[in-house]
Amino acid sequence: MALLSVNDINVYYGSIHAIKGVSFEVNEGEVVTLIGANGAGKSTILNTVSGLLHSKTGSVAFDGQDIGGVAPHNIVKMGMAHCPEGRRVFSQLTVEENLQMGGFTRPSSEIPQSMEEVYTQFPRLKERRRQIAGTLSGGEQQMLAMGRALMSSPKLLLLDEPSMGLAPILVAQIFDIIDQLHKAGKTILLVEQNAQMALSIATRGYVLETGKVVLTGEGRDLLVNDAVRKAYLGE
Numbered sequence: 001m002a003l004l005s006v007n008d009i010n011v012y013y014g015s016i017h018a019i020k021g022v023s024f025e026v027n028e029g030e031v032v033t034l035i036g037a038n039g040a041g042k043s044t045i046l047n048t049v050s051g052l053l054h055s056k057t058g059s060v061a062f063d064g065q066d067i068g069g070v071a072p073h074n075i076v077k078m079g080m081a082h083c084p085e086g087r088r089v090f091s092q093l094t095v096e097e098n099l100q101m102g103g104f105t106r107p108s109s110e111i112p113q114s115m116e117e118v119y120t121q122f123p124r125l126k127e128r129r130r131q132i133a134g135t136l137s138g139g140e141q142q143m144l145a146m147g148r149a150l151m152s153s154p155k156l157l158l159l160d161e162p163s164m165g166l167a168p169i170l171v172a173q174i175f176d177i178i179d180q181l182h183k184a185g186k187t188i189l190l191v192e193q194n195a196q197m198a199l200s201i202a203t204r205g206y207v208l209e210t211g212k213v214v215l216t217g218e219g220r221d222l223l224v225n226d227a228v229r230k231a232y233l234g235e
Helices: 042-049 072-078 095-102 108-121 123-127 138-150 168-183 195-201 219-223 226-232
Strands: 004-013 016-026 031-035 059-062 080-083 156-160 187-191 204-209 212-218
Touching: 004 042, 016 031, 016 042, 016 212, 031 042, 031 195, 031 219, 042 059, 042 080, 042 156, 042 187, 072 080, 080 138, 095 108, 095 138, 108 123, 108 138, 108 168, 123 138, 138 156, 138 168, 168 187, 168 195, 195 219, 195 226, 204 219, 204 226, 212 219, 219 226
Parallel strands: 031 187, 031 204, 080 156, 156 187
Antiparallel strands: 004 016, 004 059, 204 212
């Protein structure tokens, strides 16, 4: 059974039909990526999955339960964590306080252990734990946003454009971390404009155009697909 099953969702912004009959699934242990141009609807889909937006039709099921209409904070409690586009760290709080915020659904006795796990994954955050988050570099803020999402010990991690605005060397670093999380058993749904990097680590991918899925396949197959190479890999 799929950990996440999205079936025929249609999402509107007023009269604009942003997502048109999209269906996909994420099985336990997979990295599934949604790729497409700006405005294709990738972030809208993630926001619908995590309960921030609602679909007019269809269903979203997580871990065998229909989560249509479930409040976002309750979806977090069920085991889904959303790392939003643009990082959105609490800029006035320290690194450690940001991480504590990420663990709000966990018993307080489990927070120190979760924090140690995050610091093992992101040693830079441990070095900066007393630093105000707003003074971190873009790459460090992205690590903090991912670390904060991991504090809830999610069954499914949603990552929205983790490489956005980062220098190429940092992009490679962030994707290495995503790959390590996957190898450690984490299930990930990744939205990313950097199609080359996303497909190179993805188990499977879905290609979106103007709110519709136009192509799906294994990550390695999509990487060598002529249409994908022309449209998204600049070839």
